[in-house]
Amino acid sequence: MKTFSTINRRRWNCVFVGVMGLTIFCMLWPGSAKAHRINVFAWMEGDFIHTESKFSGGKRVNGGEIIVYDLEGKQLLSGKTDADGEFSFKIPRKTGMKIVTQAGMGHRGEWTIPPSEIAPTGPEQKVSPKTSATSKPQIGTTSVSLDQIRGVLEQSLDQRFNPVLKMLAESQDKGPTLTNILGGIGYILGLAGLAAYMHFRRKSAEIEAGKKD
Amino acid sequence: MHISEGILSGPVLISGVALAAAGTAIGLRKLDYERIPRAAILSAAFFVASLIHVPVGPSSVHLILNGIVGLILGWGAFPVILVALVLQAVFFQFGGITTLGVNTMIMALPAVFCYYLFGSLVLKQPRIALPAAFACGVFSVFFAGIMVGLALTFTEENFLKVSYLVVASHIPVMIIEGFITAFCVAFLGKVQPGMLQG
Numbered sequence: 001m002k003t004f005s006t007i008n009r010r011r012w013n014c015v016f017v018g019v020m021g022l023t024i025f026c027m028l029w030p031g032s033a034k035a036h037r038i039n040v041f042a043w044m045e046g047d048f049i050h051t052e053s054k055f056s057g058g059k060r061v062n063g064g065e066i067i068v069y070d071l072e073g074k075q076l077l078s079g080k081t082d083a084d085g086e087f088s089f090k091i092p093r094k095t096g097m098k099i100v101t102q103a104g105m106g107h108r109g110e111w112t113i114p115p116s117e118i119a120p121t122g123p124e125q126k127v128s129p130k131t132s133a134t135s136k137p138q139i140g141t142t143s144v145s146l147d148q149i150r151g152v153l154e155q156s157l158d159q160r161f162n163p164v165l166k167m168l169a170e171s172q173d174k175g176p177t178l179t180n181i182l183g184g185i186g187y188i189l190g191l192a193g194l195a196a197y198m199h200f201r202r203k204s205a206e207i208e209a210g211k212k213d
Numbered sequence: 214m215h216i217s218e219g220i221l222s223g224p225v226l227i228s229g230v231a232l233a234a235a236g237t238a239i240g241l242r243k244l245d246y247e248r249i250p251r252a253a254i255l256s257a258a259f260f261v262a263s264l265i266h267v268p269v270g271p272s273s274v275h276l277i278l279n280g281i282v283g284l285i286l287g288w289g290a291f292p293v294i295l296v297a298l299v300l301q302a303v304f305f306q307f308g309g310i311t312t313l314g315v316n317t318m319i320m321a322l323p324a325v326f327c328y329y330l331f332g333s334l335v336l337k338q339p340r341i342a343l344p345a346a347f348a349c350g351v352f353s354v355f356f357a358g359i360m361v362g363l364a365l366t367f368t369e370e371n372f373l374k375v376s377y378l379v380v381a382s383h384i385p386v387m388i389i390e391g392f393i394t395a396f397c398v399a400f401l402g403k404v405q406p407g408m409l410q411g
Contacts, residue, residue, distance in 0.1 A: 037217075037305070037306045037307060038217070100219075102220070104375075104378060107217055108217040108218070108219055108220050109217070110219070176264060176304060176305045180304040180305060181261060181264070181304075183304060184257075184260050184261075184297075184300040184301070184304050185257045185260065185261070187296075187300055188253050188256045188257045188260065188296060188297070188300070189253060189257070191253065191256075191296060192249055192250060192252070192253035195246070195249045196246075196249065199246040199249075
Protein backbone atom coordinates (compact mmCIF):
# COMPACT_ATOMS: atom_id res chain seq x y z
CA MET A 1 0.00 0.00 0.00
CA LYS A 2 2.80 2.34 0.97
CA THR A 3 4.76 1.66 -2.22
CA PHE A 4 1.61 2.27 -4.23
CA SER A 5 1.11 5.68 -2.69
CA THR A 6 4.73 6.66 -3.29
CA ILE A 7 4.40 5.62 -6.93
CA ASN A 8 1.23 7.64 -7.11
CA ARG A 9 2.99 10.61 -5.61
CA ARG A 10 5.80 10.27 -8.10
CA ARG A 11 3.28 10.30 -10.89
CA TRP A 12 1.73 13.43 -9.52
CA ASN A 13 5.15 14.97 -9.36
CA CYS A 14 5.58 14.11 -13.02
CA VAL A 15 2.31 15.80 -13.88
CA PHE A 16 3.24 18.80 -11.77
CA VAL A 17 6.63 19.14 -13.45
CA GLY A 18 4.93 18.79 -16.85
CA VAL A 19 2.46 21.57 -16.09
CA MET A 20 5.16 23.85 -14.72
CA GLY A 21 7.26 23.14 -17.81
CA LEU A 22 4.34 24.05 -20.05
CA THR A 23 3.77 27.23 -18.05
CA ILE A 24 7.38 28.33 -18.32
CA PHE A 25 7.38 27.42 -22.00
CA CYS A 26 4.33 29.62 -22.49
CA MET A 27 6.02 32.55 -20.79
CA LEU A 28 9.12 32.25 -22.91
CA TRP A 29 7.20 31.84 -26.14
CA PRO A 30 8.37 34.65 -28.45
CA GLY A 31 4.89 35.90 -29.23
CA SER A 32 3.66 35.45 -25.72
CA ALA A 33 2.78 39.07 -25.20
CA LYS A 34 0.68 39.30 -28.33
CA ALA A 35 -2.95 38.67 -28.01
CA HIS A 36 -6.36 39.95 -27.94
CA ARG A 37 -6.83 43.44 -26.66
CA ILE A 38 -6.89 46.32 -29.15
CA ASN A 39 -5.20 49.56 -28.20
CA VAL A 40 -6.34 52.68 -30.01
CA PHE A 41 -4.33 55.85 -29.82
CA ALA A 42 -5.22 59.17 -31.38
CA TRP A 43 -3.41 62.49 -31.55
CA MET A 44 -4.09 65.85 -33.15
CA GLU A 45 -2.05 67.55 -35.77
CA GLY A 46 -3.50 70.84 -36.92
CA ASP A 47 -7.02 70.14 -38.19
CA PHE A 48 -6.40 66.43 -38.50
CA ILE A 49 -6.66 63.58 -36.07
CA HIS A 50 -4.40 60.61 -36.61
CA THR A 51 -5.21 57.27 -35.09
CA GLU A 52 -3.22 54.13 -34.62
CA SER A 53 -4.71 50.76 -33.71
CA LYS A 54 -2.71 47.81 -32.45
CA PHE A 55 -3.35 44.51 -30.80
CA SER A 56 -1.73 44.31 -27.40
CA GLY A 57 1.86 43.33 -28.05
CA GLY A 58 2.22 45.58 -31.07
CA LYS A 59 0.68 43.79 -34.06
CA ARG A 60 -1.06 46.44 -36.14
CA VAL A 61 -4.74 46.17 -36.99
CA ASN A 62 -4.77 45.90 -40.78
CA GLY A 63 -8.10 46.75 -42.40
CA GLY A 64 -9.93 47.23 -39.12
CA GLU A 65 -13.06 49.35 -39.07
CA ILE A 66 -12.84 52.74 -37.38
CA ILE A 67 -15.94 54.56 -36.23
CA VAL A 68 -15.78 58.01 -34.72
CA TYR A 69 -18.56 59.11 -32.38
CA ASP A 70 -19.10 62.35 -30.55
CA LEU A 71 -19.47 62.09 -26.79
CA GLU A 72 -23.25 61.85 -27.07
CA GLY A 73 -22.81 58.66 -29.06
CA LYS A 74 -23.71 60.09 -32.47
CA GLN A 75 -21.65 58.67 -35.31
CA LEU A 76 -19.53 61.32 -37.01
CA LEU A 77 -17.61 59.31 -39.58
CA SER A 78 -16.09 55.91 -40.26
CA GLY A 79 -13.21 54.40 -42.20
CA LYS A 80 -10.71 51.60 -42.41
CA THR A 81 -7.17 51.31 -41.06
CA ASP A 82 -4.29 50.84 -43.48
CA ALA A 83 -1.61 48.16 -43.24
CA ASP A 84 0.13 50.09 -40.45
CA GLY A 85 -3.07 50.28 -38.44
CA GLU A 86 -3.31 54.02 -39.08
CA PHE A 87 -6.26 56.12 -40.06
CA SER A 88 -6.44 59.91 -40.27
CA PHE A 89 -9.38 62.22 -40.65
CA LYS A 90 -10.17 65.92 -40.62
CA ILE A 91 -11.85 67.06 -37.43
CA PRO A 92 -15.51 67.22 -38.43
CA ARG A 93 -16.70 69.24 -35.44
CA LYS A 94 -14.94 70.83 -32.48
CA THR A 95 -16.18 68.47 -29.82
CA GLY A 96 -14.98 65.54 -27.76
CA MET A 97 -14.76 62.33 -29.71
CA LYS A 98 -14.76 58.62 -29.06
CA ILE A 99 -12.78 56.60 -31.58
CA VAL A 100 -13.70 52.94 -31.81
CA THR A 101 -11.74 50.29 -33.68
CA GLN A 102 -13.37 46.99 -34.56
CA ALA A 103 -11.27 44.19 -36.02
CA GLY A 104 -13.98 41.62 -36.54
CA MET A 105 -14.63 38.48 -34.53
CA GLY A 106 -15.58 40.53 -31.51
CA HIS A 107 -12.36 42.53 -31.15
CA ARG A 108 -12.88 46.12 -30.16
CA GLY A 109 -10.94 48.96 -28.65
CA GLU A 110 -11.60 52.65 -28.07
CA TRP A 111 -9.93 55.96 -27.32
CA THR A 112 -11.64 59.08 -26.07
CA ILE A 113 -10.51 62.58 -26.93
CA PRO A 114 -11.89 64.90 -24.25
CA PRO A 115 -13.46 68.19 -25.44
CA SER A 116 -10.77 70.08 -23.52
CA GLU A 117 -8.14 68.73 -25.89
CA ILE A 118 -9.95 70.00 -28.98
CA ALA A 119 -11.93 72.96 -27.71
CA PRO A 120 -9.05 75.36 -26.86
CA THR A 121 -8.36 76.12 -30.49
CA GLY A 122 -12.11 76.65 -31.07
CA PRO A 123 -13.16 79.34 -28.61
CA GLU A 124 -9.73 80.95 -28.52
CA GLN A 125 -9.68 81.37 -32.24
CA LYS A 126 -13.04 83.04 -32.04
CA VAL A 127 -11.69 85.34 -29.36
CA SER A 128 -8.41 86.00 -31.11
CA PRO A 129 -9.68 88.51 -33.71
CA LYS A 130 -10.84 90.72 -30.86
CA THR A 131 -7.56 90.48 -28.99
CA SER A 132 -5.60 91.06 -32.13
CA ALA A 133 -7.82 94.02 -32.91
CA THR A 134 -7.28 95.55 -29.48
CA SER A 135 -3.60 94.75 -29.44
CA LYS A 136 -2.96 95.99 -32.93
CA PRO A 137 -1.85 99.43 -31.89
CA GLN A 138 0.73 97.89 -29.58
CA ILE A 139 2.14 95.44 -32.11
CA GLY A 140 1.72 97.95 -34.88
CA THR A 141 5.14 97.62 -36.39
CA THR A 142 5.04 93.84 -36.89
CA SER A 143 3.28 92.59 -39.97
CA VAL A 144 2.62 89.12 -38.50
CA SER A 145 -0.77 88.59 -36.93
CA LEU A 146 -1.30 86.72 -33.67
CA ASP A 147 -3.19 84.04 -35.57
CA GLN A 148 -0.24 83.33 -37.76
CA ILE A 149 2.08 83.11 -34.78
CA ARG A 150 -0.32 80.80 -33.08
CA GLY A 151 -0.53 78.62 -36.18
CA VAL A 152 3.24 78.35 -36.53
CA LEU A 153 3.65 77.67 -32.84
CA GLU A 154 1.04 74.95 -32.93
CA GLN A 155 2.66 73.34 -35.91
CA SER A 156 6.09 73.21 -34.37
CA LEU A 157 4.70 72.08 -31.02
CA ASP A 158 2.84 69.29 -32.80
CA GLN A 159 6.04 68.27 -34.49
CA ARG A 160 7.93 68.28 -31.21
CA PHE A 161 5.33 66.51 -29.15
CA ASN A 162 4.01 63.89 -31.53
CA PRO A 163 6.97 61.55 -31.07
CA VAL A 164 6.58 61.94 -27.30
CA LEU A 165 2.86 61.20 -27.51
CA LYS A 166 3.58 58.15 -29.64
CA MET A 167 6.12 56.97 -27.10
CA LEU A 168 3.57 57.46 -24.35
CA ALA A 169 1.05 55.41 -26.28
CA GLU A 170 3.57 52.68 -26.82
CA SER A 171 4.50 52.58 -23.16
CA GLN A 172 0.81 52.19 -22.31
CA ASP A 173 0.60 49.26 -24.66
CA LYS A 174 2.11 46.59 -22.48
CA GLY A 175 1.08 43.01 -22.94
CA PRO A 176 0.47 40.81 -19.94
CA THR A 177 3.45 40.93 -17.61
CA LEU A 178 4.93 38.12 -15.57
CA THR A 179 3.27 39.64 -12.51
CA ASN A 180 -0.13 39.35 -14.19
CA ILE A 181 0.46 35.74 -15.18
CA LEU A 182 1.75 34.62 -11.82
CA GLY A 183 -0.98 36.60 -10.08
CA GLY A 184 -3.65 34.77 -12.08
CA ILE A 185 -2.15 31.37 -11.34
CA GLY A 186 -1.90 32.36 -7.70
CA TYR A 187 -5.61 33.17 -7.59
CA ILE A 188 -6.44 29.76 -9.08
CA LEU A 189 -4.27 27.95 -6.53
CA GLY A 190 -5.88 30.05 -3.82
CA LEU A 191 -9.36 29.01 -4.96
CA ALA A 192 -8.28 25.36 -4.95
CA GLY A 193 -6.90 25.85 -1.43
CA LEU A 194 -10.18 27.42 -0.36
CA ALA A 195 -12.08 24.42 -1.73
CA ALA A 196 -9.71 22.07 0.14
CA TYR A 197 -10.20 24.07 3.35
CA MET A 198 -13.99 23.89 3.08
CA HIS A 199 -13.83 20.20 2.34
CA PHE A 200 -11.61 19.30 5.28
CA ARG A 201 -13.52 21.49 7.69
CA ARG A 202 -16.65 19.60 6.78
CA LYS A 203 -14.79 16.31 7.00
CA SER A 204 -13.25 17.01 10.41
CA ALA A 205 -16.67 18.09 11.67
CA GLU A 206 -18.01 14.73 10.48
CA ILE A 207 -15.20 12.86 12.20
CA GLU A 208 -15.79 14.71 15.46
CA ALA A 209 -19.48 14.00 15.26
CA GLY A 210 -18.57 10.33 14.72
CA LYS A 211 -16.30 10.35 17.82
CA LYS A 212 -19.08 11.70 19.99
CA ASP A 213 -21.34 8.90 18.88
CA MET B 214 -12.52 33.90 -29.10
CA HIS B 215 -12.97 36.52 -26.41
CA ILE B 216 -15.67 38.99 -27.37
CA SER B 217 -14.83 42.49 -26.13
CA GLU B 218 -17.15 44.76 -24.21
CA GLY B 219 -19.46 47.10 -26.03
CA ILE B 220 -20.19 44.88 -29.02
CA LEU B 221 -23.05 42.66 -27.94
CA SER B 222 -26.57 43.86 -27.24
CA GLY B 223 -28.16 43.62 -23.80
CA PRO B 224 -30.40 40.58 -24.40
CA VAL B 225 -27.46 38.53 -25.74
CA LEU B 226 -25.34 39.47 -22.72
CA ILE B 227 -28.12 38.64 -20.27
CA SER B 228 -28.98 35.29 -21.84
CA GLY B 229 -25.26 34.49 -21.90
CA VAL B 230 -25.02 35.19 -18.17
CA ALA B 231 -28.12 33.10 -17.41
CA LEU B 232 -26.95 30.10 -19.44
CA ALA B 233 -23.40 30.31 -18.10
CA ALA B 234 -24.73 30.49 -14.52
CA ALA B 235 -26.82 27.37 -15.11
CA GLY B 236 -23.83 25.54 -16.63
CA THR B 237 -21.59 26.62 -13.76
CA ALA B 238 -24.13 25.40 -11.20
CA ILE B 239 -24.26 21.97 -12.87
CA GLY B 240 -20.47 21.94 -13.14
CA LEU B 241 -19.95 22.80 -9.46
CA ARG B 242 -22.35 20.06 -8.42
CA LYS B 243 -20.42 17.51 -10.48
CA LEU B 244 -17.03 18.77 -9.33
CA ASP B 245 -16.46 16.77 -6.15
CA TYR B 246 -13.46 17.29 -3.92
CA GLU B 247 -11.26 14.66 -5.55
CA ARG B 248 -11.33 16.60 -8.80
CA ILE B 249 -10.56 20.05 -7.39
CA PRO B 250 -6.75 19.83 -7.88
CA ARG B 251 -7.31 18.61 -11.44
CA ALA B 252 -9.72 21.47 -12.07
CA ALA B 253 -7.23 23.99 -10.65
CA ILE B 254 -4.39 22.73 -12.85
CA LEU B 255 -6.61 22.84 -15.93
CA SER B 256 -7.88 26.28 -15.04
CA ALA B 257 -4.29 27.53 -14.75
CA ALA B 258 -3.40 25.91 -18.08
CA PHE B 259 -6.44 27.49 -19.77
CA PHE B 260 -5.57 30.86 -18.23
CA VAL B 261 -2.01 30.78 -19.56
CA ALA B 262 -2.80 29.17 -22.93
CA SER B 263 -4.43 32.39 -24.11
CA LEU B 264 -0.96 33.93 -24.20
CA ILE B 265 0.28 31.54 -26.86
CA HIS B 266 -0.41 33.49 -29.96
CA VAL B 267 -0.74 32.42 -33.58
CA PRO B 268 -0.74 35.33 -36.06
CA VAL B 269 -3.51 34.99 -38.65
CA GLY B 270 -4.47 37.72 -41.12
CA PRO B 271 -5.75 40.97 -39.61
CA SER B 272 -6.58 39.35 -36.33
CA SER B 273 -4.78 37.46 -33.62
CA VAL B 274 -5.62 33.97 -32.55
CA HIS B 275 -4.46 32.10 -29.48
CA LEU B 276 -4.68 28.64 -27.99
CA ILE B 277 -7.83 27.87 -26.06
CA LEU B 278 -7.44 24.34 -24.66
CA ASN B 279 -11.17 23.95 -24.03
CA GLY B 280 -11.04 20.46 -25.60
CA ILE B 281 -8.74 18.95 -22.99
CA VAL B 282 -10.58 20.77 -20.20
CA GLY B 283 -13.89 19.29 -21.33
CA LEU B 284 -12.41 15.85 -21.87
CA ILE B 285 -11.05 15.61 -18.33
CA LEU B 286 -13.75 17.49 -16.43
CA GLY B 287 -16.99 17.21 -18.42
CA TRP B 288 -19.45 19.73 -16.96
CA GLY B 289 -16.70 20.85 -14.61
CA ALA B 290 -15.39 22.81 -17.60
CA PHE B 291 -17.93 25.56 -16.87
CA PRO B 292 -16.61 26.73 -13.48
CA VAL B 293 -13.02 26.13 -14.56
CA ILE B 294 -13.33 28.24 -17.70
CA LEU B 295 -15.36 30.90 -15.90
CA VAL B 296 -12.63 31.35 -13.28
CA ALA B 297 -9.90 31.52 -15.92
CA LEU B 298 -11.93 34.02 -17.98
CA VAL B 299 -12.48 36.30 -14.98
CA LEU B 300 -8.73 36.35 -14.40
CA GLN B 301 -7.99 36.91 -18.09
CA ALA B 302 -10.44 39.81 -18.17
CA VAL B 303 -8.95 41.39 -15.04
CA PHE B 304 -5.27 40.78 -15.69
CA PHE B 305 -4.98 40.77 -19.48
CA GLN B 306 -8.07 42.80 -20.50
CA PHE B 307 -9.11 39.95 -22.81
CA GLY B 308 -12.86 39.94 -23.24
CA GLY B 309 -14.50 41.87 -20.44
CA ILE B 310 -16.58 41.63 -17.31
CA THR B 311 -19.94 42.21 -18.99
CA THR B 312 -19.19 39.63 -21.66
CA LEU B 313 -18.10 36.97 -19.15
CA GLY B 314 -21.32 35.01 -19.48
CA VAL B 315 -21.24 34.95 -23.27
CA ASN B 316 -17.53 34.14 -23.39
CA THR B 317 -17.98 31.32 -20.87
CA MET B 318 -20.74 29.88 -23.07
CA ILE B 319 -18.58 30.26 -26.18
CA MET B 320 -15.74 28.19 -24.75
CA ALA B 321 -17.32 25.93 -22.12
CA LEU B 322 -20.37 24.66 -24.02
CA PRO B 323 -18.26 23.18 -26.85
CA ALA B 324 -16.04 21.61 -24.16
CA VAL B 325 -19.00 19.82 -22.60
CA PHE B 326 -20.40 18.96 -26.02
CA CYS B 327 -17.10 17.40 -27.09
CA TYR B 328 -16.92 15.54 -23.78
CA TYR B 329 -20.17 13.79 -24.69
CA LEU B 330 -19.13 13.28 -28.31
CA PHE B 331 -15.62 11.94 -27.76
CA GLY B 332 -15.29 11.27 -24.01
CA SER B 333 -16.38 7.65 -24.08
CA LEU B 334 -14.28 6.96 -27.18
CA VAL B 335 -11.16 8.39 -25.56
CA LEU B 336 -11.75 6.72 -22.20
CA LYS B 337 -13.06 3.30 -23.18
CA GLN B 338 -11.64 2.50 -26.61
CA PRO B 339 -7.86 2.52 -26.21
CA ARG B 340 -7.37 1.78 -29.88
CA ILE B 341 -8.93 4.93 -31.20
CA ALA B 342 -8.26 7.02 -28.11
CA LEU B 343 -5.64 9.18 -29.79
CA PRO B 344 -7.58 10.02 -32.99
CA ALA B 345 -10.64 10.69 -30.85
CA ALA B 346 -8.62 13.01 -28.61
CA PHE B 347 -7.30 14.81 -31.70
CA ALA B 348 -10.85 15.23 -32.98
CA CYS B 349 -11.93 16.46 -29.55
CA GLY B 350 -9.29 19.20 -29.65
CA VAL B 351 -10.22 20.19 -33.20
CA PHE B 352 -13.97 20.24 -32.75
CA SER B 353 -14.00 22.03 -29.42
CA VAL B 354 -12.37 25.00 -31.18
CA PHE B 355 -14.59 24.56 -34.23
CA PHE B 356 -17.78 24.69 -32.16
CA ALA B 357 -16.43 27.65 -30.21
CA GLY B 358 -16.09 29.46 -33.56
CA ILE B 359 -19.70 28.63 -34.36
CA MET B 360 -20.70 29.98 -30.94
CA VAL B 361 -18.91 33.27 -31.66
CA GLY B 362 -20.84 33.52 -34.93
CA LEU B 363 -24.06 32.81 -33.07
CA ALA B 364 -23.36 35.48 -30.44
CA LEU B 365 -22.47 38.12 -33.04
CA THR B 366 -25.43 37.30 -35.27
CA PHE B 367 -27.87 39.09 -33.02
CA THR B 368 -25.90 42.31 -33.01
CA GLU B 369 -24.08 43.13 -36.17
CA GLU B 370 -22.99 40.54 -38.62
CA ASN B 371 -24.17 37.73 -40.77
CA PHE B 372 -24.01 34.35 -38.98
CA LEU B 373 -22.50 32.29 -41.82
CA LYS B 374 -19.97 34.98 -42.68
CA VAL B 375 -18.72 35.48 -39.13
CA SER B 376 -18.67 31.76 -38.30
CA TYR B 377 -16.77 31.09 -41.50
CA LEU B 378 -14.27 33.85 -40.72
CA VAL B 379 -13.74 32.73 -37.13
CA VAL B 380 -13.48 29.04 -37.96
CA ALA B 381 -11.20 29.66 -40.95
CA SER B 382 -8.83 31.84 -38.94
CA HIS B 383 -8.75 29.23 -36.18
CA ILE B 384 -7.74 26.35 -38.43
CA PRO B 385 -4.07 26.51 -37.29
CA VAL B 386 -5.24 26.62 -33.68
CA MET B 387 -7.58 23.68 -34.31
CA ILE B 388 -4.73 21.54 -35.62
CA ILE B 389 -2.35 22.56 -32.80
CA GLU B 390 -5.03 21.89 -30.19
CA GLY B 391 -5.76 18.52 -31.75
CA PHE B 392 -2.13 17.55 -31.27
CA ILE B 393 -1.99 18.99 -27.76
CA THR B 394 -5.13 17.11 -26.72
CA ALA B 395 -3.84 13.86 -28.22
CA PHE B 396 -0.48 14.39 -26.53
CA CYS B 397 -2.11 15.06 -23.17
CA VAL B 398 -4.26 11.94 -23.47
CA ALA B 399 -1.25 9.81 -24.40
CA PHE B 400 0.85 11.31 -21.62
CA LEU B 401 -1.84 10.99 -18.96
CA GLY B 402 -2.69 7.47 -20.13
CA LYS B 403 0.85 6.44 -19.33
CA VAL B 404 1.56 8.57 -16.28
CA GLN B 405 -1.74 9.12 -14.53
CA PRO B 406 -4.52 7.02 -16.07
CA GLY B 407 -6.82 7.85 -13.15
CA MET B 408 -7.02 11.45 -14.34
CA LEU B 409 -8.76 10.43 -17.53
CA GLN B 410 -11.54 8.46 -15.90
CA GLY B 411 -13.97 11.31 -15.92
